[in-house]
Each structure stands twice: as structure tokens, then as C-alpha cells.
Amino acid sequence: MGGLFLLTNNKRNIVQLTGAQALIKSLEMEGVEVIFGLPGGAILPVYDPLIDSSIRHVLVRHEQGAGHMAEGYALATGRPGVAMVTSGPGATNIVTPIGNAHMDSTPLVIITGQVATVAIGTDAFQECDITGITMGITKHNFLVKSAHEIPRAVAAAFHIATTGRPGPVLVDVPKDVTQSMMEWWYPATLEELDLPGYHPVVELDQDRIRQAIDLITKAERPVLYVGGGTLKSRASAQLLSFAERTGMPVVTTLMARGAFPDSHPQHLGMPGMHGMYSAVTAIQKSDLLISLGARFDDRVTGNIPAFAPRAQIIHVDIDKAEFNKVRHADVAIRSNVGAVLEAFDAALAVPQNLDVWWKEINAWREAYPLVYDEPVAEGPLRPQFVIESIATAAAPGTIVTSGVGQHQMWASQFWKFEEPGTWVNSGGAGTMGFGVPAAIGAKVGRPDRTVWCIDGDGCFQMTAQELVTARAEGIPIKVAILNNAYLGMVRQWQEMFYEERYSEVYLSPDLPDYVKWAEAMGCVGLRATNVVEMHAAIATANSINDVPVVIDFRTDSSEKVFPMVAAGASNDDIMVHPLQRESK
């Protein structure tokens, strides 16, 4: 490490480091392999020892990109994502990803530079109260007041970000703190982290397990309602084993896609506003819902009093504040998901015979599968068909990211996810612009995998500049823009609920020229307006593995996402695709 000098004391070696060196060394101690960031005045001291570090730095073009890349990295790898930015505008630019990670319980550590401690509170150049701003959207944050405290703050940040219910933790480091000297040390025990109010680990409550097993034993119409917590606690194997042993139907929420194989016959797919008819209806008719790391989000429940009215609830979550927040839990078990499923398996808990239940479910499945209108050879392209065609041509294990809107729902519906970490999206916050930078982060974390971003034209325009980062850093992602010339999801709502009064949703298919824009950013740009061009463009994209590829797919603006439960409506009032309406 540059500028490191050793002073020998009588007994031990004291290593004197600058705060900046200590910060980088602390990140190395935590096993960080990559930082997504962009330098500036207040964080300048930290960028110097970074030159000599083993840690890779990905220089972004906008700090929002750094945050979403860190999220994509975390969601694809299960390891915490790290971003580093300067004070003031650098810090405020990363607020959206922090809020996004908070909503989706994604482990992040964000390092922000801060003005010197003496200048704090004086409206100094590029000062902003980023710990105050992010108080409500971080799991915790720290303002580090001395260089000696840097190792403790960094170690505590990683501990908090990755244990219990994961989340983003911000560490704000004033410039004089990174410039001053400290005697190197690193916390060796949890006690040294000095977190007297933080107790993420709990013992499994065996009484509750027994009560839950009691409910399982009586259940005739159980549903496994699988949420993002199942992925966060890496419980996919236990889920598969429990589901297969008991024969229960499984639904995976938007945050849990990939936690259970889509190809599995017991999988009904995604529940919620744009969920599968069978998944939504099975929940509605169930007599026992086993919630595994899900949080009864309004996009899943619809009208809350009408949600699964006859179901008893077993609610498994590591965060006990989720219990009884939305829906009363008949049995609440605070634990990670895997441990509970193992306990159920150990006790050989089984429900009643489910033959009748499966007969009903299979009837719903057969009556209302996912459908879309016949593709038209000369275009415009059906967005669902584009996604299916990309999926068919993709290598197994391909990671998919998305923006937010119609394309996101179609991606979740029509891509078949087989393993954890292959679906990376913005659920709780619904942040447009998430897709491209998240794909870059995912590719950095899993360079062995193909990474496709299924994006909307609106979303693409929000963060596309990060393709410059991708090209410069050699991160060959593939981006499919489903170019419907509209803020499509908003257009859909205006069509359905505002009497087709379209207000500020038209974007134009040709402005910008996505192909030229891609080329200007050093990427390969392709366009597909008909089915032949579509297949050709996908094949070309799959043959390019050294630079990013962007495909402008010209899709039908009038396409809408179905099924759909209108906001606040009961899940019983699910609207199916027009093709299926007569038969309903």
C-alpha cells in the first residue's frame, strides 16, 4: 500500500495508516472485489490508495449507476454490493438506489465523502447531510468522526448490511478523517463492533414450529407463498425439498422469481397485480398460506380485506416487524426461511390429501394460461414474443434484469427462471432506469453468465449512459429495448382507467435513434421491426461477447399486460387477457 510506514514499538508493530488507507484496507478485509463509484473533492483522499489496492473500481458515468450496479452485483451474487461517491451531489445522486435497495432488502455498503468535520454544519462547498437524508431509507448509517473509528464503521456496516433482513448501510467519511493518521487495527469480534441494540440472530421457537405443523396437518388447500426472503436466506434447496415432500403448490412473488424452478409442475408462477390466474386464484381459495419471506405487499394482496379470506397464515420472516403489519398471522415464526422448512421436514409435516385441490388448480391453469395475440410477421412485434424468443435462444443460467413498466411484467411472466440470482429487478420501489446499470453489476459479479437487460424505451433513456461504462470497462451485457414509443405502463392505466385520455406518455419510436446512440457509446446497435429481423438480431447479439449490444425492438404500442388486478381491487376481480374473456 502506498505511503505505508511501520513504526516499531517495544513489543508490537504499529502500522500507521491514513484514514483513507485504513478505509481501503477495511474494504479488503471484508473481501470486497469491486467498488462502483465516481470520485470528487471530499472522497479524493480515498481514491489515492485505491490505485494500489487489489479491489477493482468501475468508474460510472452517474452515481445512480453506481448504486444500481452495486444492487445488480448483490442480487446476482448474494454478496454485498459496494459503491463509493463524493459528498453533496455525488451523495444525493445515489439516494434513489439506496431507497431502492432499502425497499428490496438488498445488502449494500455505500461510502460517501463528506466535508471536513470542522466544516460540517456551515453549508460548506458540496456539503449535504447525507446521513440525515438517508436515515429513513437505510438499514443504518454512520458518520465517522475519527480515523481510528473507520475499521469499526466499515466492519459494522458489512455486518448490518448482510445479517438479519439485509439492507443498505451508508458510511459517511469526512475528508479530514480520511487524511489523518491512525494506528491500524481491525475488529476481531462482534463485541468490538459495539452494536448493543443489534441482535439479528434468533433461536427458532419450537412451540411456534409445532403450532405451524398443526395448521399444516389440517390444511386441505395450502399454498406456499414464496417471497424475496427465501432468496435472501438462500433457502431454495429447502423449499424444493419441502414442496416436493408435501406436494403443495408454490407461487413466487416478483422478488422471488428463480427461488423455485418455473419448469416445476408444482409451480403456479407469480401472484399479484399481473400474476398468473392460477397463482392469484389459488391464494384466494386457499385455507392455509405459508408465507416464506414475503411481506403481503399491496401489489400482491390487492384489496386487503378481500385477500385470501379463508386462509390461515403461517408467516415466516427474519424481520418480526412484518408480522401483523398487513395481515394477522395465525402463527408467526421469526427465522430465516431455510431453518423453518428444515424443521417442518424433520417433523415430516404433511397436509391432507391434496388431490381435490390440485384438480381445481389444474382446471384454472388449463382455462387461463398466459397468452398473447398471434405475432404478426411484418410487425409491429409482440413484446411477449420478443421475450420468449430471446429466452429460447439464451444459454441456460442467463441472468435477466429489467427496468420498470410493462416490459418488466412481461419479462417476469414470459421468461422461465430456473435458479436463484437469475432475475434481477426493482420490486418495492419500481425504479425506472434500474435495468442497464443492474445488468452491468450482475455481469461484473457473474462474468461467466450471459446477462440480458429487458428494458423499456422510457427506462433506457434514464440510465443508458452507463453503457459507456460497460464498454470502457469491458462488460459485455445485452440490452433488449422493447420500444413501444410510450411510457407503456402509464399508457395502459390511462387507457383502462382514464377513458383513453393519454396525458404525457408518448415518447416517439425514433427519437432518440437507439441504434446510433448505442454506437456512439461504443456498443453494437441493432434494430428489429419484423419477426425475421427479430430472430436475426437475437442471433447476432448472442454471437457478440466482447462489447455490449443494444437491440431496438419495435413493439406494438397497444399491447397491455394481462392478467391484471386493478389497484385496490379484490384479487377475485382479476381481468384475464381479452382472448380468454368469452370463455370465462
Place this chain on the structure above:
Amino acid sequence: MNTPEPFLGVTSHTPVRHHILSVMVENKAGVLARVAGLFARRGFNIYSLAVAPAETKARFSRITIVVDAESAPLEQIVEQLDKLVNVVAISDITPKEALERELLLATIKTNVDSRTSLLDVVGKSGAAIVDVDAGSVTLMLAGTPAACDELERELENYTTVELHRTGRVALPRLGKAAPASID
């Protein structure tokens, strides 16, 4: 969920379903803001709040919060509070089991006519005169919130220059089961 009312600290408006949360927090910069911010963003109503160093002075402070259990289920308030990393322990003291005390300080304008009757009020309420000048007296009452409410009502018959109340602090009554402690 109700719209949160502004933090007034007006203990005379204590809601029927109030609860007292005695919250032990790390004595660090910004912790009060974290607690207050949580109440604000989750729409939980605070009726009064008192903060001071706890018995283990250097490390911890105690925040006594009177909450409106009608603005949100108490369980949600407690569990969300418990998620704050700087919150070390929470005791929920139900009003029935609580010994609640509060301090009232008031400066009242007096003249020859009113002074005697004011002294009478002071005597009956158990308050004490702590300062006097030619035209006013400052009195103090340390008592139950109800006693402070009562005195405040009595003082409406006089010209009050200033009246301050601290917001209550509370301990469980002796012999009562230890309050539910969540840590």
C-alpha cells in the same frame, strides 16, 4: 392509518389508548432524530417525549415516549422502533401499571387582589412557589399528569406569562410484573 398530528407535547390531550414506551438508546449524535423520524414517516403519533441520560450515564439515554396506540397498533410501533440499530431496549408500560410524573413550571401575573387566591391554588395543588417579584410569581408542580392538568385548568383564571410542562417520565409500579422488555 390516521394522519399524524404535529408533535405538540400537550399532555393534557393524552389519548385514552395511550401507552408509555421507555426506550433505552445509545447516547450518540442523531439518535433522537432517528426515533422522531421513524414516528413521523410511519405515521405514529407522539403525545409527549422526554429524554435524559439513563442510569448508565455515559453510554445510554432513556427516551420516554407517550404514544397514541390508536394511530397504529402498538406492536407495529414497538417492532419498528426495535429495528433501529441504536435502540437497545424497549419497555412498554401500560398506563394502569405506570407511575407517571411530570413537571410543570409557570409564571403568573399577580396583583394585590389575585395573590391570595393564587397562593390558595398553589397550596391545594401541592405546587411550590420558586420565584417571586413585584408583579408575578413562578410556581412549580411535580406530580401526576392529571394533577398538572388540574393545576393548568385552575391557572386559566389568572394571567399566565409562560407555562411549561416537561412531558412525563414513568416507571412500573413496584410489585407489578416487570414490563415487557424487547431487546
